[in-house]
Amino acid sequence: MDEGIMDYLKRVFPERGKQITELYNLIGRPDERYATSIFIYGGTSVGKTSITKSLLRKLNMKHAFVNLTECYSSKLLYENILNKLSDHKIDPLTGQPYAKCDNMMDFVYYLQEIHAEMNLDGSVIVLDRAEKLRSMEFNLLPVFLRFREICKINITVLFISELIFEKFYGRAGLVEPIRVHFPQYNKEELLNILSEDIHYARQAILNDFDELIDFDENFYRNYVNLFLSMFYRVCRDLSELRYMARINFVKYSEPIMNKETSIDDSMTLWRKVAPALKSSLEVLYLRIADDKTHSETAKQSSSSTFSKQNVARTLELPFYAKYLLIAAFLASYNPAKEDKRMFVKNHGKKVKSKSDIKKKSKVSEQLNTQLGPKPFTLDRLLAIFYSILDENIGFNNNLLVQLSSLVELQLLSSLSDNFVLDGRKYKCNVNFDFIQTISKMVGFNIRKYLSDFSHM
The missing domain is CATH 3.40.50.300 (P-loop containing nucleotide triphosphate hydrolases)
Incomplete structure (x- = not known):
């Protein structure tokens, strides 16, 4: 050997x-x-x-x-x-x-x-x-x-x-x-691999601040550990994790470079970088900007809403693809039993009692939009799509191509084998702020069709 x-x-x-x-x-x-x-x-x-x-x-x-x-x-x-x-x-x-x-x-x-x-x-x-x-x-x-x-x-x-x-x-x-x-890397393996990128981290600091803070391997490893605590549950792709870890390290180091805190104050550093990491989760896999552009955007605004809306506006999706994405969001965040009430005309309105409204609005964390997306079938997606679309268009290959494009862009996830034709399942990957921006672009009121807001 x-x-x-x-x-x-x-x-x-x-x-x-x-x-x-x-x-x-x-x-x-x-x-x-x-x-x-x-x-x-x-x-x-x-x-x-x-x-x-x-x-x-x-x-x-x-x-x-x-x-x-x-x-x-x-x-x-x-x-x-x-x-x-x-x-x-x-x-x-x-x-x-x-x-x-x-x-x-x-x-x-x-x-x-x-x-x-x-x-x-x-x-x-x-x-x-x-x-x-x-x-x-x-x-x-x-x-x-x-x-x-x-x-x-x-x-x-x-x-x-x-x-x-x-x-x-x-x-x-x-x-x-x-x-x-x-096999997939476990969390400890990812921690060891990403910690090896310390030389890229030092270069990123030099590119943005023209000076280098005096940090060692333990400091960077602690950052990676904090980073994985947020990203590991939603992403195991090493390439994507490595990319996101590098571009967010500059944001993590900003309070030290600006003399706002010391290098040993890990709690303050975590509190300040947490909003940037949450914002990065919303654009996972999209790679809409290079490292430098991402850093400049982070400096221009600390608001995560700005970032999400900017991503949604820069995506050049076809008209029907936008409606497919909206339909996918509705299918992911509405219970299937609510479809008839939400999308079928003359279904017979349900009379809401005060107890129903109170139960619905009792705890915001129990809202479907807070609990995460649920899988849905292709048939249900197309049924909602045709229900919310004002135009009468036939089912054709163009719609399937646009659906495949949404999967390739990681806006949707396919949960079935590519060769399964019957009962294919998908899941929507975008959040409410993102889909609300897409809905405004086509003049669609998405809140009207979400069960979370139907009692309001």
């Missing part, structure tokens, strides 16, 4: 030593390699792709790394693999691949041709976003699972996916790959 490579990877990717060792043992010795296919799986931002790429580069192994989101057809997939394994440089003028390849038989033939010229034994094919194989040609997954047996070349295929392998069981006769699991 090359200790230098292992030490480097474990230093660059802390808390992933076990997975790095597993992968190295499976592909690090080409002469002893026995794994035909390896299935690497885990959630988003857990290091699957980065570690695989770094390991292959450090071992100087010939490999073809292919993202199946980009290579969405078998033709693109075949030609990309052939280009990379043959070291073929595509002419930007002609765009000609190594060979035009439309089927698996031609792909294997050209691969053996490359092998005869440059010996592909010990090479690796990496299929990132492997879950896309489920919607591609039926023979791709079974063939790549037993690829060495079919092409007669010592090539290992690595699948990288966010889904477990059981989700691929729709195909009969699949060969079981060796599995390597990348």
Whole structure:
């Protein structure tokens, strides 16, 4: 085992030593390699792709790394693999691949041709976003699972996916790959990883204040611990947490730089940074500004409302997408049993007694808008959408595309598998201030359709 490579990877990717060792043992010795296919799986931002790429580069192994989101057809997939394994440089003028390849038989033939010229034994094919194989040609997954047996070349295929392998069981006769699991980071692991970013924190302070406060690793670790106490419950994405931790550290340090408090007064620092962290939670995943712009915005206004309204106004959503988002908010924060009363005309008004009103307004923390979003089905979302929309439009692919865009923007979360067509569920990620701004842009009174305010 090359200790230098292992030490480097474990230093660059802390808390992933076990997975790095597993992968190295499976592909690090080409002469002893026995794994035909390896299935690497885990959630988003857990290091699957980065570690695989770094390991292959450090071992100087010939490999073809292919993202199946980009290579969405078998033709693109075949030609990309052939280009990379043959070291073929595509002419930007002609765009000609190594060979035009439309089927698996031609792909294997050209691969053996490359092998005869440059010996592909010990090479690796990496299929990132492997879950896309489920919607591609039926023979791709079974063939790549037993690829060495079919092409007669010592090539290992690595699948990288966010889904477990059981989700691929729709195909009969699949060969079981060796599995390597990348679990989500726990809070202690995230604390250790984010605490390593202290040099970025120092640079952020210099960029904003042109001077550096004298803080040590314990000070930054305490900040990260406070940061995770608010963010860990709602986000486990390391990339997003790292981004948010860096841009909020400047706000955390402002009272010290402005001589308002000392570096040891952690309670005052926490009290002052808490509103900024809560405001950042509202724009999680949106990344509407870079670090410098975020810092300048924070200095211009301490009001979180300004930030939320500004985000809502800068989002260039199509007209129907705004109504879909409003409908999603209503579906998330209204009980399903209230839909008839809220959205159906001539449903028969319920007579409210004084006890009903008193019970409804007794404790503000019991309001649905304070308890968090609830899941809802696609059918219910569309029913509310058509109810609140004044126009008569038919159901078409355009609406589904706009719904997918809201999920991609993290304004909605999909709680179902992408291949589940019946009873798909979603959850709305935006808060009341955000959706109220969106509603004003289209002239919609959202309070009128929320059960929390119906008694007022």
